[in-house]
Amino acid sequence: MTTYLDQPEEKEMSFIDHLEELRWHLIRSVIAILVFSVVAFISVDFVFNTVIFGPARPDFWTFKMLCKLAEAINSPALCIEALDFKIQSRQMTGQFTMHITSSFVIGLIVAFPYVFWEFWKFISPGLHMTEKSISRGAVFSVTVLFTTGVLFGYFIMSPLAVSFLAGYQVSDLVNNEFDITSYISTLSSLVLGSGLLFQLPIVVYFLSKLGLVTPALMRHYRKHAVVVILIMGAVFTPPDPLSQILIALPLLGLYQFSIFISAGVHRRAARKAKKEELKYKDS
Known part of the structure; x- marks a missing residue:
């Protein structure tokens, strides 16, 4: 039989069990990141050269x-046949440090869906039924958007940014002789940043559910968003309009898609x- 005096102890044990569960979710997430990081560290030739x-x-x-x-549109300026720059390591520990850093970043990117799933397993039991119905398919949606963003950042933003910065001269x-630390930091920022940027529809969805964001508000600031996106396209692409459009259109589409979601x-x-x-x- 449970008495009134026993209740605080039960609550305390329940809280401790809760922390223990969180600890194991964190441990499994860290292990997943480390496993993929070790695989990337071992595969040094493929990871760096490819x-x-x-x-x-x-x-x-x-x-x-x-x-x-x-060739198809008869615009030779769009074809990039050479990248005139060198990558150097000016610090004694530069290559080794970047080997570890890049391995960790790749491990984090590959393990991100699993890490999010682990955190979702911890959070979801505490949600109400209505909140669970609202967030149904969250893991799948986040994974798809993150993967799409990473691919966009790697295959679109990164090469265009490298091309622009490599050819820019005052x-x-x-x-242009870039340090390996600068190159890998820029590449990692573009890829990870793009993956996180593509979470905008998910963020807008939950903020709209909370009543903090409305479609009218997003439409009101759409012109501001267009200006920011065009500036990003001008900065991170070669100096021709078509390349800027290649960057700007997906970002504009993402913003418009978020308005539809809201x-x-x-x-x-x-x-x-x-x-x-x-x-x-x-009644």
């Missing part, structure tokens, strides 16, 4: 497609409120 330095070579898939597109007296959320909320109002009047 993956990391791929966007720095003119035979990269994106540059080949741009050359084919240049004077003919200055040669509008859908508010329509469903309005219909639900109307049904409850009718039930109240009938």
Whole structure:
């Protein structure tokens, strides 16, 4: 028989069990990241020569497609046949440090869906039934959007950014010789940043559910968003309009898609409120 005096102890044990469960979710997530990081560390030749330095070579898939597109539309400026820069290591520990850092970043990217699933397993039991129905398919949606963003960042943003920065010169007296730390940091930021940027529809969905974001608000600031996106396209692409459009269109589409999501959320909320109002009047 449970007495009143026993209740605080039960609550304390329940809280401790809760922390223990969180600890194991964190441990499994860290293990997954470390496993993929070790695999990436061992596969040094493939990781660096194929993956990391791929966007720095003119035979990269994106540059080949741009050359084919240049031929099709008769725009030679779009075809990038050479990248005039060198990558150096100016610090004694530079290559070793970047080997570890890049392995960890790759491990984090590959393990991200599993890590999110682990955290979702910890969070979801505490949600109410309505909250669970709202967030149904969250793991799948986050994984698809993150993967799409990473691919976009790697195959679109990274090669165009590398091409622009490699060819940018303030004077003919200055040669572009980039440190390996700078190159890998830039590449990692673009890929991870793009993966996180593509979570915008998910963020808008939950903020709309909470009533913090409305489609009217997003439409009001759409012009500001367009300006920001066009500036990003101008900065991270070669100096031609077509390349800027290649960057800007997916980002504009992502913003517009988020407006549709917010509008859908508010329509469903309005219909639900109307049904409850009718039930109240009938009663």
